[in-house]
Amino acid sequence: MSLDLLSMANPGVDGLMPYQPGKPTEELERELGISDIVKLASNENPLGLSPRARQAIEAATAELCRYPDANGYYLKQKLAQKLNCDSDQITLGNGSNEVLEILFRTFVGIGDEVIFDAHAFIVYQLLTQSCGATAVKTAAKEWGHDLDAMLAAVTERTKLICIANPNNPTGTFLAPRQLAEFMARVPERVLVVLDEAYYEYLKADQRADSIGWLTQYPNLMVSRTFSKAYGLAGLRVGYLVASTDITDLLNRVREPFNNNSLALAAAEAVLDDADYLAEGIALNEREMARLLAYFDQRGIRYIPSVANFITIEVGAAGEIYDALLKKGVIVRPIAGYGMPSHLRVSIGLESENSRFMDALDEILA
Known part of the structure; x- marks a missing residue:
């Protein structure tokens, strides 16, 4: 049998x-x-690898017999200073993929709907399906997100909207004004994650004040990564910034020691490079x-x-x-x-x- x-x-x-x-x-x-x-x-x-990150990794090897800092205190302090937010608003992950997984595990379940673009990062589809939720894919507009279509797709079952800006794999982006108008129209009961894995490649006038918007929109979350412009793809460090209420819930689900000592040391160092x-x-x-x-x-x-x-x-x-x-x-x-x-x-x-x-x-x- x-x-x-x-x-x-x-x-x-x-x-x-x-x-x-x-x-x-x-x-x-x-x-x-x-x-x-x-x-x-x-x-x-x-x-x-960044020269500063390499030096930090070499120095950190002396303590590899010890567990890493489970809360990533020093990295979160440095990020908070750079982003002008509170360190309690930051959740660290083993790459931004894990941060997204923690988010889904915390909020998305059977019967919920998750909205994302037809050509969006495929992990949104995988996470939605693994949680037993329903994926609602909206048609793209010139290969990018159609925000009006996303708003029109919202129902009573909608739990989360995922927006990658810039988008992967199309490379398209939404201007700050478009995102601001979108957030003003999203029902407060619907969570929005703004996935900014490629944020550093945007020019100054293309960058939305997404972290600053968190005080206005408690349903907004912003995820970023050290895997792209910061060159730490092999060490897997990502983070999500949100209200302290959301962060508290995410940290109840987040596994302890999800960032290793070398990754934490390298991420701290490369922020200064x-x-x-x-x-x-x-x-x-x-x-x-x-x-x-x-x-x-x-x-x-x-x-x-x-x-x-x-x-x-x-x-x-x-x-x-x-x-x-x-x-x-x-x-x-x-x-x-x-x-x-x-x-x-x-x-x-x-x-x-x-x-x-x-x-x-x-x-x-």
Whole structure:
């Protein structure tokens, strides 16, 4: 007699597909036996680790026999100073993905509805389904969020609205005025999470005062990460800022020691490395412009992006993705986001982007 494990699992697990990350370079090496691989699939900072973060990690190794600070006191103090908020408003997570998971586990359940864009970060769909809630996907507007459609989709069962700004995988963004008008119209009983994983890549006039809005909108939460512009993707540090009432509830669900000692030390240090952050942003702007000029010259359609990646339309995206792999270039297919004709390309170093352009030229020829 075989054991029917699926019937024993929580209802939301049935039909749930695991998150598919960008292909690791080691996996491609094993599969095809090639080396000198360029990875432009996961929107990482191509500069490598911040020198200050590296020094902090080395210093922290002396105490690795001890548990980390379960509350991340010093990192939260530094974040609170930078963000002009109270440290009690901050919840730390093992990347912003875990922060979102904590949020869903705290507030979303069977019978609830969660609203997000048709091309939004796929983790929203996975978390909604795993909680047994109903996903309500609104049609995109020029590949970005249609805020009017989201408001129109609100019902008595709506628990949460997820907005990524800039959005992944499309790179589109909502101006501060649009978000302010949206928040003014959202019913107070509906929670809103503003996912700002790529916030640092926005120019000053593109950045909403989302943290400042928390005093006006107790139903608003803002999540950010150290995995992108701050270059700590491998250490997994994210955080969510909200009212102290929300934060208190999240910390009841959050696992203790969810950030390790090296991650905490590196995040504290990189917040002080303004030169590293500026260098990464400048590189991103410079190489984004070079890639866009290449796409324009080749007649390749793309979605204008304000993040550290660009999404291009190439028709047979799966075939081109496979062909690029054989040339040692990893990009990201996004058919799972309802975009089967598109590929998402992270902005890399000049040499990495040149490899990608040369490989794509050969394939398209």
